[in-house]
Amino acid sequence: MNKKRLTKFLVLISTIVLCTGVVAFASSLTTEIKAILSREVTIRYCGEVQNMKDGSGNPVYPIMYNGTTYLPVRAVSNMLDIPVDWDASTKTVILGTEEKPPKSVLSFEGDTGGAGSKVTDKGSLTVKGDLGADIVYNDGISFRIWNGGLSANIREAYKAKIEGGYTKLSFDAYVAASNEKDIGKTPYEVIIYDVETENKLAAIEVIAGEIKKVEDIDITGVKTIGFAANCIKSLSGSDTDRAFFFNPVVYSTRSDKPVELDTDTDTDTDNDTDVGDNNKQSKSVLSFESDTGGAGSKVTNKGSLTVKGDLGADIVYNDGISFRIWNGGLSANIREAYKAKIGGGYTKLSFDAYVAASNENDIGKTPYEIIIYDVENENKLASIEIIAGEIKKVEGIDITGVKTIGFAANCIKSLSGSDTDRAYFFNPVVE
DSSP: OOHHHHHHHHHHHHTSOSSSSOOOOSSTTOOOOOOEEOSSOEEEETTEEEOOBOTTSOBOOOEEETTEEEOOHHHHHHHHTOOEEEETTTTEEEESOOOEEEEEGGGSEEEOTTTEEEOOOGGGGEEEOTTSOEEEOSOEEEEEOTTGGGOOOTTTSEEEEOOSOOOEEEEEEEEEOSSGGGTTTOEEEEEEEETTTTEEEEEEEEETTOOEEEEEEEOTTOSEEEEEEEESSOSSOOTTOEEEEEEEEEEEOOOOOOOOOOOOOSSOSSSEEEESOOOOOOEEGGGSOEEOTTTEEEOOOGGGGEEEOTTSOEEEOSOEEEEEOTTGGGOOOTTTSEEEEOOSOOOEEEEEEEEEOSSGGGTTTOEEEEEEEETTTTEEEEEEEEETTOOEEEEEEEOTTOSEEEEEEEESSOSSOOTTOEEEEEEEEEO
């Protein structure tokens, strides 16, 4: 569906004031009309029949007027998972999230709880980075881990009253442990709450003494955010341990995802209105029929699914593909590749790439190339450089129309090399 038709649909639904009735206002800009409230028109979204409801959960139905079908805007926004609001002062329907720049959580009214507080000591805003240089933060929240693994709860948390209207939360997490033996070893857990609903929005593991960047926690609809932490390893612990949430900011971003809508009813004979396309959910590449080729294979060894992350903590993947870099810079080709027969119907491929080099001198230095093929057309869909020993997140490779994907890799630096070097494609999914 083209953008012109999408715009037409959004303009049409925006004229309806969050309900199914037709209302005549005392204004020269409104006109009373006679329309049909149709309970026989079925709305399908992505192949599924929708039971549309208003903000109170009551059933609502399409209106048909002069050959055009009008859908209740709140019901449509709920169906598409798009925020909706009504500005009575300007009689404006607001669809989607208005972009808001980052704003410090500390600029909002806060409730310190029992263990949470603002960081007021400038010295506590300075932390040693990975390379030994001082990192000085602008502001932060501190949480005293007063009871080991039982410290975190909403009552004790620092609570920031952001009053809704934001969709994302980001900060740098850090735990200052009083016992030097815990630094670089002991895991802690920083927790984010939706205070009103008492739901846990995120729980992130952090190793004492290491900085962890936390980005884009979903806070859509949240009015008050809670910040707390636990020690994972122990139920008891020193109450001098502190979790820090440095430079915490909230913000809103517009969704870049296109919405395909089709609401024409004049050509349908079954009283069905199709909205969107039959989108497929993410699915592991390993769930499809495959051909391992000469150098590609499924990862069956659980140990090979575990990789050290940037902060030294183990990352354990669900599944993966391995490719043996058997001939250095001449290893990758379709014949040797792992081939997954996805059958078409998917548009995007994502995975975490990693190269395990047999020579320690290559780790952190030597570049490799991972390659994705369209096997039927023998086209190279993507070529991505990766350094041995580092994890690279690869997202959104276009696989529209591709029926069989090939996975392979080369060593860029050398035409020859050890055939024990392996490229991994961890958690590969199509959608």
